[in-house]
Amino acid sequence: MLLDARKARKKVTLADVARMAGVSSMTASRTINYPEKVSEQLRDKVQQAIDTLGYIPNQFASSLASARSHVIGVAIPSLSNTVFNEVLRGIYDVTGRAGYKVVLVDTHYCPAEEERLVRTLLSQSPEAMIITGADQTDACRTMLRRSCVPVVQMMEMVEAPIDMNIGFSHYQAGYDVAAGLLARGCERIGFLGARMDPRVHQRLHGYRRALSERQLNNKTLEVTTEDPSSVGMGGQLMRQLWTQAAGQLDAVFCCNDDLALGALFECQRLGIDIPGQMLLCGFNDMDAMAHVNPSLSSVHTPRYEMGVKAAEMVLGALSDEGETGPKRLDIGYTVKWRDSARAPRPLTA
């Protein structure tokens, strides 16, 4: 009976509106989509009918008939990671203003899951897609190419993008951090990593490269886990690293800020002085980093801006197929050296 009520009541269609207003359904449709093409008199009548009936257009019918979905598909690897939330905010702000809806999926850092979800997204005829990173399955890439919609891969620079690309070099950022720590006189530099997604791996490789240039590589100073990142995990990994390194540690580069915070707090408990005894650097530069004591060094990444730009790129491609704007955009990053990495000894460089 509830179901019947539902069925019975849900049926306020454009035809109902038109009938009530005494016009053709086409005029009713125009009142909604092209009000300037309808005389004021009829417009009012139709609007009144819409209001009294509580008419809500059926998006499916509209999209089917007009072949326009006003949907932009977005795939991110994690909903609970602050980094992506800020990117998302940028995307929502820009696309929302332009009258587009976002359909968002969470791939859980899993390419197979991503493939499944992209298929789902494509079945909603998105007019564009924004996806994360470069580790799509071949099938996924093929689908996206065949779909012929503008695609932006974001968060990192991609060698051979499916279509467009915005991001920055995590490899270079990792290199820069390690190089900065070396320049501050550190030689035994540890690395803490969690979740270990492709971008974390790139940061790790950059770090390794910088160290190997000075023959300072040391695998026992790398502590990583596939488990998700958290402040608690940062403490755990820090404790493990401290043990493995037998206290012989000049600095630690954490693959993200949660780990860095956790590492800092753990050091405080272990009685390790930061930066007196050891330097610390995180990644992403979340809000808290600048305010904790000592303030924590980190790599500032323009996340909101990246979302904005990614959205602008697809909208640009949509607007008039105008090849305005570059296909690949390196948005850069800034290493913020703060109190946690004030040189404890004179800079050698």
Add this chain to the structure above:
Amino acid sequence: MLLDARKARKKVTLADVARMAGVSSMTASRTINYPEKVSEQLRDKVQQAIDTLGYIPNQFASSLASARSHVIGVAIPSLSNTVFNEVLRGIYDVTGRAGYKVVLVDTHYCPAEEERLVRTLLSQSPEAMIITGADQTDACRTMLRRSCVPVVQMMEMVEAPIDMNIGFSHYQAGYDVAAGLLARGCERIGFLGARMDPRVHQRLHGYRRALSERQLNNKTLEVTTEDPSSVGMGGQLMRQLWTQAAGQLDAVFCCNDDLALGALFECQRLGIDIPGQMLLCGFNDMDAMAHVNPSLSSVHTPRYEMGVKAAEMVLGALSDEGETGPKRLDIGYTVKWRDSARAPRPLTA
């Protein structure tokens, strides 16, 4: 031209698949939706055609024809608030497993915006809706009622829910924190608040109530702002409160954990000993709270579980209209008293 290519190529329809497989389009449709109703022989042929053509079903046509959208609409006030991300994760986990898609909107804590977005959502014929809190506009409530889809209001307990409700009492939680601080011998208890959404107001009212029962209310100890919450903001507000209170402060209740962290860091810089000189308590119990030094007291809220339950409630209502499960569910909370609120003096209670 690109557009033409797009148009031309996008047209892999079910009919194309059927033609290639030498069957009727209905058989092709069944192969996808009810494979057990098609002979293995034809099923293989159709599947092969699907694969070679790269066919992706058109969701709009499907939903229009079948009157089923498999969509659940979700409205949250902020994408960048970790609290909602965890709730969302619960929702996505449950609905995803059940074969539903989530369409998510961000109301920016604005009822008018929410109304607009709910209208948009309803135009996608969602089979259920999950929304946040109780401060909808009347028009919004009417729309939701008329839509006749199951609706869950989550995050707080609502007096007269539109349909279903899951949450906990922010008023009671605020009361409990203040009462706990009173019980620890504090008399001058400050309140820091940011963004001041309805739930924060409820916490504030609970706090006021506990204080007024002891005639300890003092408006100069309440520092709030409409600006968004952040660790930095927590520091700012703490500084302001410290000034206003002229150092006469036994404890501070922060309306959320970001503020609490910022307040703690600021206290460290101001040389205020926590908990020796002043107690501190936050709200939500994010990951970092248990690991910072001193560990921070907070109100633990089961966010992921709330998302899970909210999703289960709508799915339950959907499954068979079975009136299984309650319409209103108080999921509760737990005040976690940690080092930041160890009584500096003997408990009076």
Add this chain to the structure above:
DNA sequence: TGCTACCATGTTTGCGGTAACAAATCACAA
């Protein structure tokens, strides 16, 4: 052998809109 029952498949129809075209109305200059 004829009958029903059931399964696998095909045909028809319509979901609720909009594009494209057709028709009617109006304005205004020749």
Add this chain to the structure above:
DNA sequence: TTGTGATTTGTTACCGCAAACATGGTAGCA
């Protein structure tokens, strides 16, 4: 007055798929 073009409104067809019903074939049984 009439013609011309612009403006407003209506008519028709169809978007791509699935529900409902129709059909033909096969098996089981008396």
